[in-house]
Amino acid sequence: MREIQAGGYSPTIKKRALSRKLVALREQCGMTTSEVCKRLHWSPSKLNYIEKAKWIDPNSDSVADLCELYGVDGADRDALIRLTREARQRGWWRKYNDVFTSELPGFEAGASSIRTFQNTVVPGLLQVPEYIEMITRIAGIEEPAEIKRRTDARLERQKILLRDQRSCHLHAVVDEHVLLRIGDKGVRSAQIAHLLKLAQRPNVEVQVIPLEKGLYPGAGETFTCLMFPDSTERDIVYLETTVDGRMLEEPDELERYMVRFDRLRTVAMDFEATRAYLARQIE
Numbered sequence: 001m002r003e004i005q006a007g008g009y010s011p012t013i014k015k016r017a018l019s020r021k022l023v024a025l026r027e028q029c030g031m032t033t034s035e036v037c038k039r040l041h042w043s044p045s046k047l048n049y050i051e052k053a054k055w056i057d058p059n060s061d062s063v064a065d066l067c068e069l070y071g072v073d074g075a076d077r078d079a080l081i082r083l084t085r086e087a088r089q090r091g092w093w094r095k096y097n098d099v100f101t102s103e104l105p106g107f108e109a110g111a112s113s114i115r116t117f118q119n120t121v122v123p124g125l126l127q128v129p130e131y132i133e134m135i136t137r138i139a140g141i142e143e144p145a146e147i148k149r150r151t152d153a154r155l156e157r158q159k160i161l162l163r164d165q166r167s168c169h170l171h172a173v174v175d176e177h178v179l180l181r182i183g184d185k186g187v188r189s190a191q192i193a194h195l196l197k198l199a200q201r202p203n204v205e206v207q208v209i210p211l212e213k214g215l216y217p218g219a220g221e222t223f224t225c226l227m228f229p230d231s232t233e234r235d236i237v238y239l240e241t242t243v244d245g246r247m248l249e250e251p252d253e254l255e256r257y258m259v260r261f262d263r264l265r266t267v268a269m270d271f272e273a274t275r276a277y278l279a280r281q282i283e
Helices: 011-028 033-040 044-051 060-070 074-087 092-096 104-110 129-138 144-161 176-180 185-198 251-267 271-281
Strands: 113-118 169-175 204-209 223-227 236-240 245-248
Touching (some): 011 074, 011 104, 033 044, 033 060, 044 060, 092 104, 104 144, 104 223, 104 236, 129 144, 129 185, 169 176, 169 251, 176 185, 176 204, 185 204, 185 271, 204 251, 245 251
Antiparallel strands (some): 223 236, 236 245
16 A cells, blocks of 8 residues: 555654545445444544544544445555554644644645745744744734744744755745835844845745835735645645635645746746845845
8 A cells, every 4th residue: 555655754744645545445435424424433523534634643443443344454454554653643843732723834844845925924934033023922922931932833843944854945935025014123134134044055945026016926815835745645735814724735726826926936036136135135
């Protein structure tokens, strides 16, 4: 059952691969979700959480019950149970469940490439502590301990760019408004210097869309595209809303945002011009 071996080491990716395989097995058996729930005496919500990869801790007993129902045994059953145990492992982001409202950090940990467009704030993977603290206070959080916790969580996320092996490639397109609206000169200088430093790394590309472009093709809500090294793993687009984070993974949705990102990077300053622009802002 090689097709269920999720690439990378993120439990979030493994959980997603497990759910996808269980859905495929049910469909191969020609069973509806209602039939499965009736046979196993499960509530519809339980099976839905399993098939939508929403379960917090994948349960080996539940997977074993599904294997028996679907006629999966031997090495294939063992592979699914092993994947279940791997999906139960605690990623570092689990200790920050009060900070992260979505599983984005888990997907980032397994991504080989990330493309993001931001027109309001600096991309989270590129923020310095001073900037994180500033936007946290703007969000209405004043307790020092809570600010530190959120800062620590954000900095932990950024380590995917600094890994010695399998470091993630990041391509960020940022509207110039994002930088100009940083009112604190000290914070602004530190943040721009950090962007310039990271832009020197081979796995980080930063482009700025200058104000002079006016209204430009691709303008609109912010988004992040995450691509994974395993060819069997479906790429996703992450949209952050006021209420929660939304994940898109249908091929036509992915294509739409990839085309939009291409338009944005075309209208932005190229990498060399962006680095020169950043350098001028801190002179």
